[in-house]
Amino acid sequence: MTFESLPSDFFHLEASLSPVELDKLMELRTYLETEIKPVINDHWDRAEFPKALVKGLADTKLIGMAWPETEPFPTTAVFRGWVALELARIDASVATYVGVQNGLAMGSLGVCGSDEQRTYWLPKMHTGEIVGSFGLTEPLSGSDSAQGLRTTATRDGDEWILNGSKRWIGNATWSDICVVWAKDTADGQVKGFIVPTNTPGYVATKIERKQSLRIVQNADITLTDVRVPEANRLQKANSFADTATVLRLTRAEVAWAAVGIAVGAYEAALAYAKERIQFGKPIASHQMVQDLLVKSLGNITSSLSLVLETSRMQDAGKMKDEHAALAKAVATARMRESVAWCREILGGNGIVLDYDVARFFADAEAIYSYEGTREMNTLIVGRAITGHAAFV
Known part of the structure; x- marks a missing residue:
């Protein structure tokens, strides 16, 4: 398959990927542009997830890449990053679905699960048979979850009884399992549990009237005397660490x-600017429009360089919390800035x-806040560079 760099990859950074990785990325790009892009705005408008496309996503073999039980070929954090970018440039909600399934749910099992748990659950999640x-x-606990x-x-004997509530849980209205994190009443430590969503006492209610990531089916979850067998406790999850x-x-x-x-918004704005005629010529020929495009491209290029180096450090085993935190804080801030400029180019x-x-403009707001707000990530980096924790 012939690989073509994105117009937003101004320095052709994708060229550092291996030929196998480039082929897989192009395969994903083709699927997303032919199957998902044509229908995604309608799903966003109706706040419905395109469940019929889950199998197609699974067939790309790019779900569950990080684990020996599921990876179709040796992968790197750098390649997984490019996959995340590729998904998000078409739709942030689809990227979030994959991030929850592949990163958070499967990641919990991959990092904290026993060999038996990994062997049983991960292959089923890899194929989309099981959605996590x-x-x-929680409603009253976000940044202070630790x-x-x-x-x-x-x-209680060979079982655990879970009580409490969760909020903003992606995929939760239609997932088959939920990895629930709860505090052990005996030792006060946070532990993880694989909870089938048909377990008595588990109730997930869709959060309505969202104006960002409308396709993601976020839910409020209530857990009332939910009984989970010891076999479903993540055996290597013993604390919040x-x-x-x-x-x-x-x-x-x-x-x-x-x-x-940011790339998705930039590419849409660039295409629009070339086609939109005002005062007898394309608005792309106007200086102020070019200024907005170049500033957006500059943000994309600098952020891409930052996340690329962060993932290279991850592959080398050198990435620390503060490195990931800086990448998330900076990339989301520059994204927020860029999508606003792109929206400006389109006028009404x-x-x-x-x-x-x-859609990119609205969805950026959720990405800016979730998995660590800019403020919390700033404090993680601030602690690393000053030696002083300033969280409270």
């Missing part, structure tokens, strides 16, 4: 997705779905 969600955030988690887990390991692995990919959103057409930019 990740239950950490200390403020209120959902409890109480041991283990939860943080999962989040660390996915935070860099969220930064890549932020770049992808920038607020209707027909031209795609409005």
Whole structure:
């Protein structure tokens, strides 16, 4: 398959990928542009996830790449980053679905699951037979999850009883399992549990009236005396430090997705500027429009360089929390800036779905906040460079 660099990849950074990786990325790009892009605005407008496309996404073999039980070929964090960018440049909600399934849900099992749990669950999630969600955030606990988690887990013989609530849980209205994080009432430590969503006492209610990531089926979850067997407790999750390991692995990919959103908005704005005629010529020939395009491209290029180096450090085993945090904080801030400039280029057409930019503009707000707000990531980096924690 012939590979063509994106117009937003101004320095051809994709060229560092191997020929096999380039072929797989082009295969994904073709699928996304032919199968998902034509229908995605309608799904966004109706706030419905295109479930019929889950099998097609799974057939790309790019779900579950990081784990020996599922990876179709040896992959790197750099390649997984490019995949996240590619998904997000078409639609942030689809990228979020994959991020939850591949990174958070499967990541929890990959990092904290026993050999038996990994062998049973990961292949089924790889094929899309099992859809997962990740239950950490709570109505009263988001950024302070490490200390403020209120959902409890109480041991009762060979079972655990879970009580509490979760909020903003992606995929949760239709997932088959949810990885629920709860505080053990015996030792006060956070532990993870694989909870089938048909378990009595588990209720997921869709969060309505969202104006960002409308396609993602976020839910409020209530857990009322939910009984989970010890066999479903993640055997290697013994404290929030283990939860943080999962989040660390996915935070860099969220930064890549932020770049992808900026890329999607930029490409749509660039195409529009070349076609839109005002005062007898394309608006792309106007100095002020070119200024907005160049500033957007500059943000994309600098952010892409940052996330690329972050993932290279991850592949080398040198990435720390502060590296992923800086990448996420900076990439999402530059994304937010860029999608606003792209919306400006389209004028009034920038607020209707027909031209795609409005969707990227709205979805950027959620990406800016989730998996660590800019403020929290700033404090993680601030602690690393000063030696002083300033979280409270």
